[in-house]
Amino acid sequence: MPEWYPELLSSVSGHVAAGRRRSIAAVNQQVIQTYWAIGRDILERQESEGWGSKVIDRLSTDLRRQFPEAKGFSPRSLKYMRAFAAAWTLDEIVQQPAAQLPWGHQMVLLDKAGNTEARLWYAAAAVEHGWSRNVLVHHIETRRMERSGKAVTNFEATLPPEDTDLAQQSFKDPYVFDFVAMTDRRNERELENQLVDHIQKFLLELGQGFAFVGRQVRLVIDEDEFFTDLLFYHLKLRAYVVIELKATKFDPSYLGQLGMYMAAVDDLLAHKDDKPTIGLLLCKSKNDLVAEYALRTTQMPIGVSEWKTEIVESLPEEFATTLPSIEELEAELSQDISNTTVTQGDSP
Numbered sequence: 001m002p003e004w005y006p007e008l009l010s011s012v013s014g015h016v017a018a019g020r021r022r023s024i025a026a027v028n029q030q031v032i033q034t035y036w037a038i039g040r041d042i043l044e045r046q047e048s049e050g051w052g053s054k055v056i057d058r059l060s061t062d063l064r065r066q067f068p069e070a071k072g073f074s075p076r077s078l079k080y081m082r083a084f085a086a087a088w089t090l091d092e093i094v095q096q097p098a099a100q101l102p103w104g105h106q107m108v109l110l111d112k113a114g115n116t117e118a119r120l121w122y123a124a125a126a127v128e129h130g131w132s133r134n135v136l137v138h139h140i141e142t143r144r145m146e147r148s149g150k151a152v153t154n155f156e157a158t159l160p161p162e163d164t165d166l167a168q169q170s171f172k173d174p175y176v177f178d179f180v181a182m183t184d185r186r187n188e189r190e191l192e193n194q195l196v197d198h199i200q201k202f203l204l205e206l207g208q209g210f211a212f213v214g215r216q217v218r219l220v221i222d223e224d225e226f227f228t229d230l231l232f233y234h235l236k237l238r239a240y241v242v243i244e245l246k247a248t249k250f251d252p253s254y255l256g257q258l259g260m261y262m263a264a265v266d267d268l269l270a271h272k273d274d275k276p277t278i279g280l281l282l283c284k285s286k287n288d289l290v291a292e293y294a295l296r297t298t299q300m301p302i303g304v305s306e307w308k309t310e311i312v313e314s315l316p317e318e319f320a321t322t323l324p325s326i327e328e329l330e331a332e333l334s335q336d337i338s339n340t341t342v343t344q345g346d347s348p
Contacts, residue, residue: 029099032106035072036093039085042078056082072103083110087119098123104133112140121145129208138204147172148207151280151303152288154295158302163275167237167301171280174306175205181309188247191307192216192229195245209236219264228261239275240265243282250286250304252294259300276300282307 042056056078063073087110093099098106101123113119122145126136151171155164179201180194195202196215203210213231220226230243242265244258262277270277279302291304 028102031103032099032101033090033093035081035103035106036085036088036090038078039081039083040090042082043085046082080107080110087116092120096120096123097127100127102133105136108133108136108140112137118145135204142176142178142205144172147174147176151305152286152291152295153301153303154298155301155303157296158299159276159278163237167278167303170207170209170234170237171303171305172207174308175282177202177205177307177309188229188245191245191247195230206232209234210241211235213240219261219268221264226261226264228265231265234278237275237278238273240270240277241280242277243280245307246281246283248284250281250283250291250294252290252297254281254283255294255298255300255302258302259298262300262302279303280305 042059045051046055057075060073060075060078064070067073084106088096088098098109098119101109105123105126109119109122113122118140122136122140125131125139125144131139149169149171150173151168152173153168153171155167159167177191177195179198180191192215199212203212211233213233215230216227217231218225218227228242229245232241232243233239234241240262242258242261244254244261246254258279258281262279265277277300279300281302281304283304283306285306286304295302295304
């Protein structure tokens with residue numbers, strides 16, 4: 001084969017893969033619109049004639065007899081189609097991200113997202129981040145929409161305008177570590193150990209873009225040693241993120257320690273093209289106003305959030321008794337995580 005053949009093969013393969021993706025997306029969108037149309041027919045007829053579920057049972061039987069090779073026409077499925085048509089307008093189905101989601105995701109949105117605003121938010125996030133159905137369930141059950149962007153931060157004053165919104169939305173409040181079973185909630189090292197032991201679930205809670213660098217990362221400053229609790233790199237912000245864990249209420253003095261770690265990471269780890277390091281202080285509780293005042297005293301970009309082991313702690317009482325249990329989502333990582341050592345003067 002000539003030397004240029006691998007390039008030709010790569011280009012043609014790319015076209016085939018892209019074509020398949022477009023075909024699958026087009027088929028999915030057609031299925032979604034068809035199910036909406038079926039649901040709308042059922043809904044309109046039911047509203048005008050006032051008939052009950054027996055008609056849906058008969059319709060299901062006749063459809064499966066008429067289309068024996070087709071699936072998805074059980075009475076339960078037809079009721080979902082009716083609910084689907086009641087929840088969305090045709091324009092929303094055609095123009096909104098929901099049209100790009102498979103039918104299984106649509107049923108999750110109908111079951112668990114309580115209103116149009118929530119369905120739109122979770123649908124857009126699922127499309128943007130490629131969430132599986134189980135991951136979508138997890139984020140709805142832990143009320144991610146209500147927590148996203150809620151951390152107390154000083155990003156508007158300390159970050160470039162083009163990074164402020166992304167950084168703010170990347171942090172939430174509170175963080176929910178429902179996979180953590182602590183014997184002593186005042187023990188910060190135990191919390192750190194469990195977060196690393198369940199690193200895949202921890203990354204899921206942190207959100208898109210976070211890459212784990214290490215725990216207890218050693219920073220040597222003029223022969224003095226310091227250790228960060230957890231160190232991440234945010235791929236979209238192009239910046240390191242230092243996370244410090246506190247098992248107590250927020251104290252303004254915590255910002256000094258975190259700020260020093262951030263400055264050291266900037267000097268010892270960051271590449272010249274990286275953005276300034278960002279800090280995230282996770283406390284068991286906080287006074288938002290105290291945190292806001294404290295953040296005004298530093299020029300380092302820092303967010304302050306609470307952490308909880310149960311989402312029911314932050315739910316209104318009327319929701320706490322009806323919260324569904326959270327299924328196991330991903331297999332945990334089973335690998336040894338070694339400490340990272342960096343000394344002053346090392347190359348990034």
